[in-house]
Amino acid sequence: MSSGPSEPVNREPGLGGQGATRRSFFGVLMAAVSAAVGLVMSVPVARFLVFPLFGSRRASDWIEVGDASGFVSPGPMRAEILVRRVDGWVASTAKRAVWVVRREGGQLGVLSDVCPHLGCGVPWRDDEKIFHCPCHHAKFDPSGRLLGGPSPRSLDPLPIKVENGKLMVQYQIFRNLVKTREVIG
Amino acid sequence: MHEALDEPVPGGSRWAYVFGSGLLFILVNQIVTGICLAFYYVPSADHAHATVGYMQKVVWGGRFIRGLHAYGSSLMIVLLLLHLAQTFLYGAYKNRRELLWMAGCVLFLLVLGMGFTGYLLPWDRRAYFATAVGTNILAEVPFVGGFLKAFLRAGPDMGTLTLSRFYVLHVFVIPALIFVLIAAHVFFFRQAGAAGPPLRPEEREKLPTEPFFPMQVLKDFLCGMLLILGLFLLSALRPVTLGPIASPADSTYVPRPEWYYLPAFQWLKYWSGSGILVGIVVIPLLLFALLLGIPFLDRSPERRPRRRLLPVLGLALVGVGVVSLGFQSAWEDRRDPAVHAKLAAQEAAEEEYNRAPFEPRELAPAGAAAVAAKLSPAAAKGALLFENEGCSGCHGASGHGAGGLIPLDGIGSQPAAALQALLRKPQGKMVEGGMEPSRLSDAELAQLVAFLREALKDKK
Numbered sequence: 001m002s003s004g005p006s007e008p009v010n011r012e013p014g015l016g017g018q019g020a021t022r023r024s025f026f027g028v029l030m031a032a033v034s035a036a037v038g039l040v041m042s043v044p045v046a047r048f049l050v051f052p053l054f055g056s057r058r059a060s061d062w063i064e065v066g067d068a069s070g071f072v073s074p075g076p077m078r079a080e081i082l083v084r085r086v087d088g089w090v091a092s093t094a095k096r097a098v099w100v101v102r103r104e105g106g107q108l109g110v111l112s113d114v115c116p117h118l119g120c121g122v123p124w125r126d127d128e129k130i131f132h133c134p135c136h137h138a139k140f141d142p143s144g145r146l147l148g149g150p151s152p153r154s155l156d157p158l159p160i161k162v163e164n165g166k167l168m169v170q171y172q173i174f175r176n177l178v179k180t181r182e183v184i185g
Numbered sequence: 186m187h188e189a190l191d192e193p194v195p196g197g198s199r200w201a202y203v204f205g206s207g208l209l210f211i212l213v214n215q216i217v218t219g220i221c222l223a224f225y226y227v228p229s230a231d232h233a234h235a236t237v238g239y240m241q242k243v244v245w246g247g248r249f250i251r252g253l254h255a256y257g258s259s260l261m262i263v264l265l266l267l268h269l270a271q272t273f274l275y276g277a278y279k280n281r282r283e284l285l286w287m288a289g290c291v292l293f294l295l296v297l298g299m300g301f302t303g304y305l306l307p308w309d310r311r312a313y314f315a316t317a318v319g320t321n322i323l324a325e326v327p328f329v330g331g332f333l334k335a336f337l338r339a340g341p342d343m344g345t346l347t348l349s350r351f352y353v354l355h356v357f358v359i360p361a362l363i364f365v366l367i368a369a370h371v372f373f374f375r376q377a378g379a380a381g382p383p384l385r386p387e388e389r390e391k392l393p394t395e396p397f398f399p400m401q402v403l404k405d406f407l408c409g410m411l412l413i414l415g416l417f418l419l420s421a422l423r424p425v426t427l428g429p430i431a432s433p434a435d436s437t438y439v440p441r442p443e444w445y446y447l448p449a450f451q452w453l454k455y456w457s458g459s460g461i462l463v464g465i466v467v468i469p470l471l472l473f474a475l476l477l478g479i480p481f482l483d484r485s486p487e488r489r490p491r492r493r494l495l496p497v498l499g500l501a502l503v504g505v506g507v508v509s510l511g512f513q514s515a516w517e518d519r520r521d522p523a524v525h526a527k528l529a530a531q532e533a534a535e536e537e538y539n540r541a542p543f544e545p546r547e548l549a550p551a552g553a554a555a556v557a558a559k560l561s562p563a564a565a566k567g568a569l570l571f572e573n574e575g576c577s578g579c580h581g582a583s584g585h586g587a588g589g590l591i592p593l594d595g596i597g598s599q600p601a602a603a604l605q606a607l608l609r610k611p612q613g614k615m616v617e618g619g620m621e622p623s624r625l626s627d628a629e630l631a632q633l634v635a636f637l638r639e640a641l642k643d644k645k
Binding site for chain 2: 022027030033044045047049080089095097113121123127
């Protein structure tokens, strides 16, 4: 195992000549191998740390809003849905409100109740017949179109489908304060 | 740096000297992987297990990184024992190396402490029960034992506070002490210089010396690379597992500690009653005192093992004793069919849990949603109105105020009609506080009032 004292050894450091060459050779060799091993080791570490940025993001589930035939009122109807959210290792189920409306052609639509301005919940004003955000007075018509106020765009429609007579919706969160609609979650 | 590299090694470089720097390689591995794990870990009883499971099963390379950390800790113990044995046999604690040796002994204890505190953190059954036993041992210490145990557990039982304490010890306190002692250890080493082979002093003086760099550095380096390679292979080929979450209610669980604590575990079986004090306090303390004090007991300049029979035989005796205790423990588990079957079943359950896909931890609904779950349908709708109409902005999530907000507790004892009238036309202080007349429909107002009457009936 050991290179005993009988083996020839360098007498003094830095004597130059062959010793110096051998020393610098080993120095470079070890530095190179260290760099290579460090690089190899940094791959799993980097993957581990950037995971949340690239980990698979599931499309949001279809959530039942209610019987499609039940939404008969001509004005917007409030509906509550149970949204399941997975955040890292925790999952939670929270109630969210959405507005079931009649679009221009008369077909059903579902709007997010979150104001595209600063995210307040937007209630329906039955006396004014408009959606009227209580925070900064953005106003939207019964189909959700922007009428006035500080909101950059109309209320955000959510993807829907009718399956076995049930109205289903995908709950989405949109970037606020921007003109073009952008799904962020 | 240059001084360190040119440090003369009497008698030239040797493979026997690689263990100390091997430990430094593993230390770097532990620090890097430990910081990685901390990115996802939460030291709380209701999250710890889920976060480790998340790392193991979901995060890219999580099982591998955790494997590097877990196997690294075992490897560290192995290297420490080799480093200690080599130093002891070479008599390298002599000649101005007393402090160097003693700092090393304390480091040994600290590393064992890292193993003990780190073992609990995954909060699976294996971790929970091993630590339950480990902390119970402390209670046997006379006078202060009960306090020590309670202090470490932060109470009579193990729970979220225990986990928090172990985490802080594992991540802040012990590592800080380890850094300080490593600095001292290396400083004392530089002061005393390399000890060289165990020869007679006059022989040693005649030995040619070789600078630390390049040959000894190369040997240390190759050893370090071999260790890292071994860790990589172990973590990749035999991934670490995580068992089901700790459940104190599972009284049938047969706990076993990590392999390096098996000798201590076995040792405890032989002591009972009044003798227990001797077994778990007196003898271990005496042994450690002997280890720490060996430079002062074995004082002659003689370093050759053959001429230092007493210390060398003593070390061999303790070594053989510890190893056979460990094997004895494993053998007893194997021999007892009931225990053997139980341990096998536990292991199978752990592997099965480990293979199952990750299930995120379900959080209880909070705020209005939680309140709504306990209410009548009308009041539940009212709870959402309370939130959506902005009532919660001034009165708190469920109307209980707090944090400078205005509590509504007790308001629900008023008749519904009175509440509806108040909400339509706020009075006195309400107006001063900025309360606006409600513009809800009558039906919705009735729901809101139903919520107030159900959820805020009682005065605080």
